[in-house]
Amino acid sequence: MAHAAALAWRTHLPDHVRQPLLRFYEEDELERVCNALARPPAHSCVRANTVRISGEELAGRMREELERLAVREGPSEHAGVSRYGEVRVHEVIGDAVVIRPDEHDAREILPEGRELVVSRRCAEAVLRGSHIFIPGMMGCSPHTAKGDVVTVLCDVQDRFLRGASTHILSTRKLDPKRMKGFVSNHMHEVSDEKKQQFRLNNSKLSHLYGDTNRSSDASFPELPEGIVVIGKGVMQVDRRVAMSAKEGLGCIMTECIFRAPPLNGLLPGLMYVQNFPSIVVGHVLDPQPGERILDMCASPGGKTTHAAAIMQGEGSVTAIDRTQAKAAVIRENAQHLGLKNVWVLKGDSSSIPPVGGNVPLPEELEVDAVEPSGGGVGGEVKKKIQFDELFDRIILDPPCTALGLRPRLAVDIPPIEMERTPAYQRRMMHVAVGLLKTGGRLVYSTCTINPEENECNVAWALKALPLKLLRASPIVAKPGRPESDRQRKGEGKEKKEEEQKQEQKKEEKEKKEREGKQWMGKGRNNLQMIKRRTSE
Known part of the structure; x- marks a missing residue:
């Protein structure tokens, strides 16, 4: 028997994930977040490869391609609108092309076959x-x-x-x-x-x-x-x-169930499929021609290639990731987009020597060090690099719990990962400061909704590291949770619990003292009684 699917999409969070988040989110707020996580974003986004095409030109080409793809599905329900929706350049981010479907609500599916x-x-x-x-x-x-x-x-x-x-x-x-x-x-x-x-x-x-x-x-x-x-x-x-x-x-x-355009393989070399927040990172970094840029956890290379494109081939972007396979993906994407100012290195960004003068490149990084003058992403040249205060700007998008990725139909993060990830990220932030020139810019980004990995890590860095906070520009969304929220929802809750414990201990102590006084009073009465009997 055929049936229509009635949707009630929601991401289920296991207790070891839910409870830490409740230190910062109210119950109803977290419920709304879970409902949103199970659905794809309201729009899809691609980034124009600006060394080859502008955002406006890409938007025009995208409209043509999506109209061609939509032919087999028939005309749109809305006259004059592509079946895959409106295609336009973002009003603030000029190299971001946004595709918003003409319908975002979940549709009923009548199973067949x-x-x-x-x-x-x-x-x-x-x-x-x-x-x-x-x-x-x-x-x-x-x-x-x-x-x-x-x-x-x-x-x-x-x-x-x-x-x-x-x-x-x-x-x-x-x-x-x-x-x-x-x-x-x-x-x-x-x-x-x-x-x-x-x-x-x-x-x-x-x-x-x-x-x-x-x-x-x-x-x-x-x-x-x-x-x-x-x-x-x-x-x-x-x-x-x-x-x-x-x-x-x-x-x-x-x-x-949700309409979204198939973007992989479209207009090769002219665009890169990338989530909008990741595109914003490149503009907040604001790399300038001639500068040295570092992407510490670079695979698959979206932010690396974006920085290289913004610089229009002038300067260098060093991309590091910890496996040969990930380094190969970065190299392939840079070649595909025709970017010649990218160095691809294999290594662990949490253990690059951050201080100590002239620090040579670790042996595992030497193997894949690539000079732009030697063919950009194409060749492999052994080279010693001094990593102490080498870079003008650094992107740090460290491994995280990825609780903000959408859609997320289930969460399978181990408890130990929830506990250890923030400390691992702080280790990378410490390394990044040693690699950054005095006066340089560090952009820290994650794809998680866990404040322990976001606002709390930033607050820690401002206290523990020689950094100051800059106002991000451009601003295209609401600001994050301030430290006061953490105090109110996290540390404030712990403080309240501690005060309650202290109050309870105080009450227990006073109770024991009262009981002791009562016992002592009875003892004195007994003594008085004994004295009377003795005198008699």
Whole structure:
């Protein structure tokens, strides 16, 4: 039986994530944040590669490309407007092109055909406009063939083994034999008790994660917990290839709960797909021609290439990340955009020697050091670099809990990461100060909503490091949470609890003193009584 999907999208936060955030957010405020996190942003954004094209020119080209892509879906419901919405240059950030869909509310999806189950990360990409690539496919209906229409489901909890044959839409149940932890070469090794418990869990129809997929027929059961419908598509490969290949396009999305344009691969070399806040970072940094710029945690290279483009090839941008694979991605993106003033280095930004005079480049960084004069991002030249106060401006976008990324259908951050990440970021800030010239500019940015990693780290840096706070420009959003908020919601709460404990201790002490006095009083009375008897 077909059904329409009724949406109630919300990101579920585990307690070890939720409780630290409640030190800074009110309950209703955090609830609104969770509701927003599960949905994609209201608009998509790309950055014009200004060494080749202006923002206005890119906007015009984008309109043409999106109109061409929209032909197969038919005309827009709004006359004179592209199916993918309005395309315009941002009014403040001139190299940012914004695509705002003509509808942002979640749409109902009427399932049809066979079913395809994708991973959570794949589903999150689809909600931003991506098609489905083979590595994200986890299971599908038996005998699914190329050209078949499929209803795309997401298992938010990522429980499926790749290659599973699924019958979720027809049975409204999950088969334990297809799930992680319940499949082995010898099924008899799985106890009957575990199988029974697993089936019992699957029979529960409440939802933590969002789409309840209600049927128009109230008697028709909902989908199992954690299974959401995200859209429909057309298979580009058959089931055998989909479940065995390691790369390639697997399914073209024809309908999605949230409308967003497929941007990857459009206008190669002329634009870079980048979230708007990340584009703002480059303008706040404000690199000048001839300066030395450092991006300390650079992969995949969005901020690196933006700084290089703003400088129009004059000066140098050094990009560092800790693995060869990440360094290769930065190098590839810089080459793709035609930027010649980028150095790509492999290394750990938390341990670059920040002070001590003429500090040579660590050995692991020497291997990938690249001189702009030697072919920019193309060559590899061993070179000793003095890293003490070398850079005019530094971008520090350190590893974070990424709680601000959208859409986020589930949060799987380990408790230890919530605890250790702020300290790790502070270590990088300390290193950055040693690399920055006196009078230089450090821009610190994250993609998380955790104030411990944002405002609290900035407050720490202003107290512990030789830095002063500058007013960011341009300003395109509301300011962050001031330190006073932390005092009120975080330290203020702890202080209040401490005062309550002290008051409780004081009351207990006074109570004991009163009891002691009463006991002493009884003792004196007894003594008096004894004295009287003695005198008598």
